[in-house]
Amino acid sequence: MTDIKIKITDRDGVTHEVDAPTDMNMNLMEVVRSYELAPEGTIGVCGGMAMCASCQCYVKSNHELPEKSDDEEAMLAEAFYVEDNSRLGCQIRITEDLDGLEVELAPES
Numbered sequence: 001m002t003d004i005k006i007k008i009t010d011r012d013g014v015t016h017e018v019d020a021p022t023d024m025n026m027n028l029m030e031v032v033r034s035y036e037l038a039p040e041g042t043i044g045v046c047g048g049m050a051m052c053a054s055c056q057c058y059v060k061s062n063h064e065l066p067e068k069s070d071d072e073e074a075m076l077a078e079a080f081y082v083e084d085n086s087r088l089g090c091q092i093r094i095t096e097d098l099d100g101l102e103v104e105l106a107p108e109s
Contacts, residue, residue, distance in 0.1 A: 004099035009060075010037045011105050020094045028103065029055035029089035042108055048090035053079035055089035056106035063101050065092060081106045 003019040008031075010016065020031045029044045032055070046052035050071040056079055059065065065087065068076070072091045076082050086106065092098070 009104040061102040
């Protein structure tokens with residue numbers, strides 16, 4: 001299996017079901033960018049280094065995700081619109097375990 005299905009709700013409230021490859025070492029932010037689900041320059045501004053929170057999303061499904069790193073915790077502590085289920089998309093690697101993941105992009109800050 002090389003692709004999984006992910007449901008991503010964009011900032012306009014539209015839900016997209018997309019195929020995400022598990023064999024390319026991509027993260028969720030890169031998947032959002034590849035499907036152009038956020039305007040250019042509004043997501044992944046730091047390039048996926050957990051330094052800007054532009055890829056913040058809300059995890060809507062009950063998937064077991066890796067623990068937040070110290071860098072991710074620190075960035076979310078400074079971000080706007082943070083909820084209990086907030087994660088940085090750049091810190092969520094696409095793996096087969098995430099098949100069926102549902103996320104919503106946080107509003108632009």
